[in-house]
Amino acid sequence: MPSLAPDSAAGLQSHTSRNGVWKVTTRKQPILKADPIEELHKDVGIPIPEMIFGDNFVAITHLKSGWTLDFNARDALDRVSKTEEGMLQVAVAEEWKKERSHQQEVKQVVKPFDWSYSTDFKGTTHLGDAKGEWQTSSQTKDPIRTDLLSRQDPIEFFNEVDLFEDELADNGIAILNIKIRMMPDRLLLLSRYFLRLDGVIVRLRDTRVYVEHGSNKVIRQFTSKEEKYEVIQEKL
Numbered sequence: 183m184p185s186l187a188p189d190s191a192a193g194l195q196s197h198t199s200r201n202g203v204w205k206v207t208t209r210k211q212p213i214l215k216a217d218p219i220e221e222l223h224k225d226v227g228i229p230i231p232e233m234i235f236g237d238n239f240v241a242i243t244h245l246k247s248g249w250t251l252d253f254n255a256r257d258a259l260d261r262v263s264k265t266e267e268g269m270l271q272v273a274v275a276e277e278w279k280k281e282r283s284h285q286q287e288v289k290q291v292v293k294p295f296d297w298s299y300s301t302d303f304k305g306t307t308h309l310g311d312a313k314g315e316w317q318t319s320s321q322t323k324d325p326i327r328t329d330l331l332s333r334q335d336p337i338e339f340f341n342e343v344d345l346f347e348d349e350l351a352d353n354g355i356a357i358l359n360i361k362i363r364m365m366p367d368r369l370l371l372l373s374r375y376f377l378r379l380d381g382v383i384v385r386l387r388d389t390r391v392y393v394e395h396g397s398n399k400v401i402r403q404f405t406s407k408e409e410k411y412e413v414i415q416e417k418l
Contacts, residue, residue, distance in 0.1 A: 210235075
């Protein structure tokens with residue numbers, strides 16, 4: 183059996199597939215303190231969510247080549263729009279900005295950005311010694327095998343890792359978290375951004391990563407859905 187190697191001090195856990203080809207690593211730590219938050223704010227150029235888990239991450243690594251796909255808060259926030267394009271134009275946005283004024287220097291104007299933290303982040307790729315690149319495919323050609331995932335195979339490793347959360351001035355919630363599970367023959371990762379802005383919109387952006395341990399292929403699927411808040415409310 184592959185071994186689980188926890189490092190409680192750093193919040194690290196890792197697990198290697200039975201054939202020794204793939205490894206998953208996660209880290210879970212408390213929310214960032216003031217100084218790291220300020221550094222992150224300067225780095226990504228936007229105010230930081232109320233709850234930011236900047237030291238957390240989830241990574242999938244191909245051990246032979248060193249190829250890695252990792253999910254972390256910094257890179258996810260860097261994919262948030264820093265312009266007014268696509269911004270939700272509602273009154274609560276200004277209220278939210280006022281509550282974030284303590285993160286700005288005195289008299290500095292809050293720059294336009296998507297205050298809902300809507301991100302299309304699909305993970306950060308590190309090639310290592312691998313030469314392959316992402317290629318556009320289809321569910322027909324390269325399917326995520328839901329039939330195999332629905333089997334009652336033993337789950338050798340599971341973890342859920344939060345990257346950020348914000349209650350949008352008490353008018354809803356924006357959250358990004360990652361779930362990953364490894365079975366004897368395959369693994370599945372789900373990165374989910376969820377937005378609920380009360381009275382306005384519900385938005386969901388999912389990235390699924392699927393790997394068969396016996397292959398050198400990584401399937402990544404991104405989906406984005408949204409609906410008016412009132413439409414969702416009527417269906418409940």
